[in-house]
Amino acid sequence: MAGSELVDPTTISGPVQPAFPLTANHLDKFVEYRHTSFGQISTIAKVDLPRGSHFCYITTQIPVPKTTWSSIQTSKTDHIELASGLVYMNHSCAPTLEIEVYSPNSKGEYPNGRAGEFRVLKDRDLKAGEELTFFYPSTEYMSPRPFDCLCGAGEGVCIGRQAGAHFLPKTVLDIYFMNDHIKELVAERDGGANVVEKLGSVGQTMQTVSG
Numbered sequence: 536m537a538g539s540e541l542v543d544p545t546t547i548s549g550p551v552q553p554a555f556p557l558t559a560n561h562l563d564k565f566v567e568y569r570h571t572s573f574g575q576i577s578t579i580a581k582v583d584l585p586r587g588s589h590f591c592y593i594t595t596q597i598p599v600p601k602t603t604w605s606s607i608q609t610s611k612t613d614h615i616e617l618a619s620g621l622v623y624m625n626h627s628c629a630p631t632l633e634i635e636v637y638s639p640n641s642k643g644e645y646p647n648g649r650a651g652e653f654r655v656l657k658d659r660d661l662k663a664g665e666e667l668t669f670f671y672p673s674t675e676y677m678s679p680r681p682f683d684c685l686c687g688a689g690e691g692v693c694i695g696r697q698a699g700a701h702f703l704p705k706t707v708l709d710i711y712f713m714n715d716h717i718k719e720l721v722a723e724r725d726g727g728a729n730v731v732e733k734l735g736s737v738g739q740t741m742q743t744v745s746g
């Protein structure tokens with residue numbers, strides 16, 4: 536299956552056809568497409584890889600001015616379309632891969648033409664036949680089109696609604712690999728709480744001293 540245009544799967548009723556051949560980004564050796572039970576596309580590993588392995592670099596990126604349903608955030612202000620089969624990697628709350636993105640320089644150029652790297656999780660081997668997934672909030676601060684997560688990771692693991700890191704507590708985000716721009720944006724978000732915490736402890740110290 537290989538179409539030609541990237542289609543938002545939530546806008547059509549029939550099965551989605553992939554817009555990119557898996558040869559783009561040299562994925563054909565490691566990845567195959569499979570339709571999900573609800574007609575969307577997923578990506579499946581064709582090989583076993585040990586934990587921590589390099590999976591692939593992102594080399595086909597197209598910078599876009601703002602976040603979209605299919606884009607990846609590479610800095611506080613930069614976003615790319617993957618323009619390869621990697622775009623069909625679904626979100627999971629128990630992912631099989633992690634993605635580390637690289638930020639572009641002031642001219643919008645990515646280091647060595649690479650916008651990031653997908654790796655197998657540090658603590659879990661990847662087996663052929665498993666779905667390739669990553670935790671979307673590890674790159675996305677605010678997703679423009681939130682969705683109810685169907686990853687099936689179960690209660691206490693699945694976040695329920697995927698809307699971006701902004702909507703998750705740091706305790707949840709800390710479970711996963713997080714990119715630097717997300718860590719910084721979350722620290723800015725939580726700045727008020729940290730100040731209150733600090734003031735609280737100062738207040739306590741003052742009370743102890745004066746008491």
Ligand SMILES: C[S@@+](CC[C@H](N)C(=O)[O-])C[C@H]1O[C@@H](n2cnc3c(N)ncnc32)[C@H](O)[C@@H]1O
Nearest residue numbers: 544551575576605622623624625626684685686
């Ligand atoms: C970049 S696409 C991923 C590929 C998509 N499955 C397709 O067929 O085009 C992102 C979209 O896939 C869907 N999606 C990805 N992960 C999902 C999940 N865990 N649960 C439900 N929908 C998901 C959502 O509609 C999301 O906006």
